Amino acid sequence: MTTMSEDTFDKGKVRIDEVSGTPTTGHEWDGIEELNTPLPRWWVWTFAVTVIWGLAYTIVYPAWPTLSGGTQGVTAWHSREQVASEVADLQVQRGPVLDKIKDAPLDKIEADPELLAAARTVGKVAFATNCASCHGAGGQGAKGYANLNDDDWIWGGKLADIKRTIEHGVRWDADKETHVSAMPAFGKDGILTPEQISAVADHVRTYAETPDSDAPTAEGEKLYADNCAACHGVDGKGNPELGAPALYDQVWLYGSDKPSVIARIVNGGGAVMPAWKGKLDDTTIKALTVYVHSLGGGQ
Amino acid sequence: MSSTDTHHDLVDEHIVEEARRIYPKKVDGHFRHIKWGIQFATLAIYYFLPFVRWHRGPDAPSQAVLVDFPHRRFYFFFIEIWPQEVYYLTGLLIIAALTLFLMNAVAGRIWCGYMCPQTVWTDFYMTTERWIEGDARDRIKLDNGPWTLEKIRKKIAKHFVWILIAWWTGGVWVLYFADAPTLVYKLATLQPGVGEAYLWIGILTFTTYVFAGWMREKVCLHACPWPRIQAALTDEYALNVTYRYDRGEPRMSAKAATAARAHGAAAGDCVDCGQCVAVCPTGVDIRKGAQLGCIQCGLCIDACDSVMEKLHRPTRLIGYDTEMNLKRRECGEAPIYKPLRVRTVFYAVLILAIGGFMLVTLATRDDMHVNVLHDRNPLAVRLKDGGVRNGYTLRFSNKKPDVRRFTLSVAGVPGAQTEVVGVPPDAKGQVTIEVGADQTREARVLLSTHGAPAAKGQTPIVFTVTDAETGVATEVKDVFITP
Numbered sequence: 001m002t003t004m005s006e007d008t009f010d011k012g013k014v015r016i017d018e019v020s021g022t023p024t025t026g027h028e029w030d031g032i033e034e035l036n037t038p039l040p041r042w043w044v045w046t047f048a049v050t051v052i053w054g055l056a057y058t059i060v061y062p063a064w065p066t067l068s069g070g071t072q073g074v075t076a077w078h079s080r081e082q083v084a085s086e087v088a089d090l091q092v093q094r095g096p097v098l099d100k101i102k103d104a105p106l107d108k109i110e111a112d113p114e115l116l117a118a119a120r121t122v123g124k125v126a127f128a129t130n131c132a133s134c135h136g137a138g139g140q141g142a143k144g145y146a147n148l149n150d151d152d153w154i155w156g157g158k159l160a161d162i163k164r165t166i167e168h169g170v171r172w173d174a175d176k177e178t179h180v181s182a183m184p185a186f187g188k189d190g191i192l193t194p195e196q197i198s199a200v201a202d203h204v205r206t207y208a209e210t211p212d213s214d215a216p217t218a219e220g221e222k223l224y225a226d227n228c229a230a231c232h233g234v235d236g237k238g239n240p241e242l243g244a245p246a247l248y249d250q251v252w253l254y255g256s257d258k259p260s261v262i263a264r265i266v267n268g269g270g271a272v273m274p275a276w277k278g279k280l281d282d283t284t285i286k287a288l289t290v291y292v293h294s295l296g297g298g299q
Numbered sequence: 300m301s302s303t304d305t306h307h308d309l310v311d312e313h314i315v316e317e318a319r320r321i322y323p324k325k326v327d328g329h330f331r332h333i334k335w336g337i338q339f340a341t342l343a344i345y346y347f348l349p350f351v352r353w354h355r356g357p358d359a360p361s362q363a364v365l366v367d368f369p370h371r372r373f374y375f376f377f378i379e380i381w382p383q384e385v386y387y388l389t390g391l392l393i394i395a396a397l398t399l400f401l402m403n404a405v406a407g408r409i410w411c412g413y414m415c416p417q418t419v420w421t422d423f424y425m426t427t428e429r430w431i432e433g434d435a436r437d438r439i440k441l442d443n444g445p446w447t448l449e450k451i452r453k454k455i456a457k458h459f460v461w462i463l464i465a466w467w468t469g470g471v472w473v474l475y476f477a478d479a480p481t482l483v484y485k486l487a488t489l490q491p492g493v494g495e496a497y498l499w500i501g502i503l504t505f506t507t508y509v510f511a512g513w514m515r516e517k518v519c520l521h522a523c524p525w526p527r528i529q530a531a532l533t534d535e536y537a538l539n540v541t542y543r544y545d546r547g548e549p550r551m552s553a554k555a556a557t558a559a560r561a562h563g564a565a566a567g568d569c570v571d572c573g574q575c576v577a578v579c580p581t582g583v584d585i586r587k588g589a590q591l592g593c594i595q596c597g598l599c600i601d602a603c604d605s606v607m608e609k610l611h612r613p614t615r616l617i618g619y620d621t622e623m624n625l626k627r628r629e630c631g632e633a634p635i636y637k638p639l640r641v642r643t644v645f646y647a648v649l650i651l652a653i654g655g656f657m658l659v660t661l662a663t664r665d666d667m668h669v670n671v672l673h674d675r676n677p678l679a680v681r682l683k684d685g686g687v688r689n690g691y692t693l694r695f696s697n698k699k700p701d702v703r704r705f706t707l708s709v710a711g712v713p714g715a716q717t718e719v720v721g722v723p724p725d726a727k728g729q730v731t732i733e734v735g736a737d738q739t740r741e742a743r744v745l746l747s748t749h750g751a752p753a754a755k756g757q758t759p760i761v762f763t764v765t766d767a768e769t770g771v772a773t774e775v776k777d778v779f780i781t782p
Contacts, residue, residue: 110721113733113740120743138676149680149690249683294720296680296688297745 098122102283106159109290116290123291126284130276131292139295143255144271149296152251155179156240157299163289169275170243178275181243186227187266196223201261204228204236207248243270320442321516321582322435323425324574328601337413338422346467349474355379356700358736366476372737378661381696383668390657394650401646403529405638406538406619411525412596417518420468420511421580424461431457435577461512462504469503516581519594526591535622536637540595542575542586542617545628553610568612575599575617585617667703668696669764671777679780687781688747693762695742697734704733704767709746711760712779718745731767746779755781 014026017035027034058064061073091098097118101109109115128137134145141147146154155165165179172178186192192200196219203220225234231244238246245253254264276285292298353363353376360367365374373380373388380387402410411418432438432453441450473496474482485493486500510518519526533539547569551559559566569586576584578599583592585599597619604614624634674690682688697703707730709717719730720743734740746760757778765772 113721116721117741120741136676138674140677140680147677147680149674149677150688151682246683250681250685251683294743295690297718297720 094122098283101286106163106286106289106293109286110159110293116294119287119290120294122284122287123289126280126288127291130280131288134273139292141253143260144253146253147251148292150251151296151299152246152249153240153299154238154243154245154253157293157296159289159293159298161240162292162298163285165273166285166288166292167275167277170273171270172272172275175275175277179243181231181270183231183244183264183268183270185266185268187262188268192223192227192265197262197265198258200224200228200265201258204247205256205258205261207236207250319582321580322438323580323582323598324435324577324602325429326574326578326598326602326605328598328604330597331601334413334422334596334598338419341414341416341419342423346471349471349479353377356736359700360478362478364475365478368476379698381668381698383670383696384664387657387661390653394653394657397646397650397653399525400532401643401650403532404534404537404640404642404646406595407533407540408526408529408593408595411519411523411594415594417510417523418580418594418596420464420507421515423464424511424515425580427460427464428457431460458512462508465504465507465511466500468507469500472503473499516592516594519581520592530591534640534642535626536640538619538621539589540585540593540597540600540617541589541620541622541625542569543615543620543625543628544586545625547586547616568607568610568616570606570610572606574602574606578602589622665773666698667705667764667766667771667773668698669762669773669775670694670696671762671775673777673780679782681782682747682749684749686747686749687779688745689779691744691746691762691777693742693744693764693775694739695732695734695764696739697737700736702733702736704731705764706731706767707742707744708763708765709744709760710763712746712748712758714748715779716747716749718747719743720745732764748781 015024016022017024017033020035022035022037025034025036058071059073060075061077062070063073064071097115100115101119101122104112104115109119127135127139131139135141135148136145139148141149146152151157153161155161155170164177168175168177168179170179171181184191186200187194187197199217199220200223201220203216203224206216224236228247231242232238232247233244236246236248238244250256252260254260276288280288348364349362351363352361353374354361355374359379360374362374363376365372367374371382399410428438432441441453444450470486477496482493482496484490486496514522546567548567549565550567550569550571553570556566556568556570575586576582576599578601579585580596580598581592581594583590585593600615600617600619603617607614607616620634621636624636627634670693672692672694674692678689680688680690693707695705707717707719709715717730719732722730722732722742724730732740732742744762757780760777760779762775762777763772764775
C-alpha cells in the first residue's frame with residue numbers, strides 16, 4: 001500500500017490523495033489522477049505461478065502447432081494411448097465375466113442370471129454404438145429397418161440365427177456367407193404391368209392392419225401364386241431360408257399402405273446390413289446376440 | 300500515513316486483519332474436564348469404531364460400521380441400507396441440522412466448543428504442542444528466539460508427531476470403507492490394489508495436518524459458515540459464555556478494589572489479569588461481549604474462576620449466562636433460566652418426529668423390493684397376428700441373507716401371455732425367479748396379447764411377486780400400452 005511505482009514521470013507530482021489517503025502515481029489526465037493501489041502480493045504470486053505452470057505445460061504436453069502437425073511435448077503423451085490403456089484396464093476388470101461369456105454356449109448364457117445380466121449390459125452398449133443408428137435406440141426399427149422387439153424375424157429369430165445375421169450381415173458383398181435374397185423389380189423390369197401390380201398389392205394387403213383397398217380379386221391371387229409364392233410361400237407365411245418376409249401378417253417392414261406395398265413390388269431388392277465379424281470381437285457379438293434375443297424374446 | 304482528516308480512520312482500518320499467532324495458555328477446571336471427556340470419547344469412537352465386529356451371516360461383511368461402495372451397501376450395526384433407501388441419510392442430515400439448532404437455542408455454540416472435529420483435533424494438536432514445546436510463554440519465547448539446535452529439535456519433533464496423528468487420522472477414515480483388519484494388513488504389507496486408499500490417506504493426512512496444525516481458529520473465523528448462521532438462530536434466552544460486566548466493572552487491581560470497597564466506592568471483581576484472553580483458543584476477549592470468534596468452549600470460565608478463588612471472590616464472573624439475565628440484572632431483577640421455550644420445544648418435537656418416523660419405517664420396511672421399468676423405446680410392439688407386446692424390466696431386491704425363490708404373475712390384461720427371458724415356465728406354466736442372498740436380479744418380462752388387441756391406450760396391470768416359501772406377496776403397478 002505504501003510502495004510507489006518507480007517509473008513515475010513526474011516525481012514532483014507524487015502526493016497523498018486527500019479523499020482516500022492513498023499515494024498517487026503521479027499520472028494525471030485532465031485533472032484525474034491515478035491512485036497507486038498495487039495488486040495484492042498473493043495475487044501477483046498466483047499470476048506468476050500460473051504463467052510458469054502454463055509454460056511448463058506447453059513443454060510437457062503437446063501444445064504448439066507447427067506447419068506439419070505440432071510439438072509433441074517431452075512426455076510424448078497422447079490421448080489415444082491413454083484411452084487405449086483405460087480400455088485395457090476395463091478389460092481386466094470385466095475379464096472374468098467376459099471370459100465366461102466367451103466360453104459359454106448362447107443358450108447357457110441366457111439361462112444363467114449372472115451371465116444374462118452381464119451380456120445384456122455389454123450388448124446394450126455395443127447395440128447403442130453399432131446398431132442403434134439403423135435399428136433405433138431400443139431396437140424399435142423404422143421403415144425399412146427391422147423392429148427387433150416383435151416376433152417377425154426375416155432371417156430367423158433363434159439365438160444362432162441372430163448371431164449369424166450379426167456376423168455376416170445382409171447383402172453385404174464383402175462377406176461370402178452373407179444373407180442374400182433378391183426380390184425382382186417387378187415394375188422396373190417390366191415383369192408385371194401397373195394394373196397387375198395393383199392387383200397383387202390388394203391381394204397381399206388382405207391381412208394387413210387396415211384393409212382399406214379394393215377387394216382382392218381372383219387375378220391378384222393368381223398373379224401372387226405365379227410370381228410371389230415361390231419365395232413368400234403359398235399362404236404368404238414367408239421363408240427365413242430365403243429371407244422372404246411373411247406377407248400375411250401385421251408386421252410390415254416397408255409399410256402396409258398401398259403406395260408402400262406397390263413401391264416394394266415395383267422396385268424389388270432389399271435393405272443392406274453390414275457384417276460385424278472382424279469389426280467386433282466374438283464375445284461382443286455373443287453379448288449382442290443375447291441382448292437382441294432378449295429384447296422381444298426371439299423365437 | 301500522515302493524513303489526519305476525518306477519512307483517515309476509514310482508510311486506516313484494514314480490510315483484512317493482520318495475521319497474528321495465538322498462543323493459548325494451559326488451563327484447568329470444570330469445563331476443561333468436560334472438554335477432555337468429550338475429546339477422549341469422540342476420538343476413541345473415531346479411531347476404534349472400524350474395528351468393532353458385528354456378525355451378519357456368511358455372505359455379509361462382519362464390520363459393525365461399513366460403507367461398502369463396491370457392493371452399494373451401508374452397514375450400521377443391525378441396520379443395512381440399500382442404495383434406494385439413501386433417504387435415511389437425508390433424514391439423518393435433517394436430524395443433525397435440527398440438533399445443531401436445538402443445541403444452539405439451549406446453549407449457543409457448544410457444538411463449536413466441544414464437539415466440532417475442528418475443535419477436537421485442534422485441541423489434540425495443542426496438547427501435543429504443549430507437551431513438546433511447553434506452555435504459551437515457552438512457545439512464544441521459542442518462536443521469537445534464534446534457530447538453535449534445541450529449537451530445531453523441538454520443531455521437528457512437533458511436526459513429526461502432528462503428521463503421525465494426521466496420518467493415523469486419515470488412515471482410520473479409509474477403514475470405514477473396507478474390512479478394517481484386512482485393509483490394515485494390505486496397507487501394511489504394501490499389497491497391490493489399494494492405491495485409492497493410499498491416495499485418500501494422503502489427502503486426509505494433509506488436510507488434518509493443515510487444519511488442526513496451521514489453520515486452527517482461522518477455520519472458525521473465516522471458513523466456517525456456522526457462526527454466521529448461528530447469529531441469526533440464537534435468541535436472548537440462549538446460554539452463552541458471558542462476562543458479567545455488572546459485577547466486573549469498573550476493573551482495577553485487587554489492591555485498589557479492596558481499598559475502594561473500604562471507602563464504600565464502586566469496584567468491580569475483574570482485576571484485568573488477562574487470563575481469560577490468554578487461555579482462549581481463538582484469541583477472543585470475552586469481556587467485549589458476544590462475538591463471532593467465541594466458540595463457547597468455556598476455558599475462559601475456568602481461567603477466571605481460578606483467579607476469583609485466589610482472590611476469595613465469588614466465581615463465575617465469566618460463565619454460561621443469557622443475554623436476558625444481563626438485562627434483568629441491569630434492571631435489578633433476579634436472573635431466570637428458561638430452557639423450555641417455543642423454539643426449543645419446536646426443535647425437539649421435530650427431531651423426535653423425524654427420528655421416530657425413520658425408526659418406524661426402518662422397523663417395518665420390506666425385505667423384498669420390486670421395481671418395474673416399462674420399455675420406453677418402443678412403448679409397444681405390434682405382433683404378426685395383430686397382438687401387442689409390452690416389454691418391462693423388473694428388478695428384484697432380496698434384502699434377506701438367504702437365497703429366495705419368487706413366483707411371478709401379471710394381472711390386468713385378460714388372455715395376455717407372460718414370458719420371462721431366460722426363465723422357462725414349469726409344467727404348470729408358473730415362472731419362478733431365484734434371487735441370491737442379499738442381492739438384486741433383473742428380469743426382462745414380455746407381456747403379449749394375441750389376436751384381438753386389448754383396449755387402446757393404457758390398461759393398468761399389477762405384477763405380483765410371491766415368496767415361494769412364505770407366500771408373502773409384493774405387488775407393483777404398471778400399465779399395458781396398446782397403440
